[in-house]
Amino acid sequence: MDLKLKSVKENKVFDRKEVVAEIKFSGSTPKRYEVLEALSKSLEVEPELIVVRNINNVYGGSRAIVYARVYFDKDTLKNIELGHYLKRTEKTKPEEKAEETEENAETSETKEENAEEKSE
Numbered sequence: 144m145d146l147k148l149k150s151v152k153e154n155k156v157f158d159r160k161e162v163v164a165e166i167k168f169s170g171s172t173p174k175r176y177e178v179l180e181a182l183s184k185s186l187e188v189e190p191e192l193i194v195v196r197n198i199n200n201v202y203g204g205s206r207a208i209v210y211a212r213v214y215f216d217k218d219t220l221k222n223i224e225l226g227h228y229l230k231r232t233e234k235t236k237p238e239e240k241a242e243e244t245e246e247n248a249e250t251s252e253t254k255e256e257n258a259e260e261k262s263e
Contacts, residue, residue, distance in 0.1 A: 144168045146181040149208075157223055160213040162186070167206045172198060175231070178209055188213055192220060194228050 145167040152161045164182065166173060173181075175195050183190040196210040214220040221229070 144173050144177065144181060146178075146185055146209075148185060151186075158215055158219045159223070160186075162209075162211045162213060164209045164211070165206060166198075166209055169205055172200055172207055178211075179232070182209070182211055182213075186213060191217060194220065194224050194232055196228065 147165045147167075149163040149165055151163075153159075154161055162182065164185075166178060166181070175198065178198060179190050179193055179195055182188075182193055182195070186193075192214045194212045194214075196212060198207050198209050200207045212224070214223075
């Protein structure tokens with residue numbers, strides 16, 4: 144994946160930078176966390192301070208336009224960004240997904256054991 148910054152505008156009212164970038168890729172569209180990591184490296188900012196708003200594929204090509212917001216501190220990010228964007232960003236981390244599936248598997252096993260005990 145190749146990331147190229149198209150524009151970076153500073154929005155002093157909301158204490159953030161608004162970023163438009165173009166990514167070129169082969170195969171399927173990169174996952175949100177991959178784009179987040181690439182933006183983090185390119186802008187030299189912690190990934191926790193970036194919110195990827197949209198990834199729009201360009202028809203007929205293996206490229207996409209990315210719209211993101213980069214905040215200067217976590218408090219401002221939490222106060223300004225809408226909740227569903229924060230949840231979407233949190234859900235994209237693959238390590239957390241693996242932990243969630245393990246927890247769900249343990250919970251379902253416990254439910255099955257409880258159901259067996261009740262039927263006896």
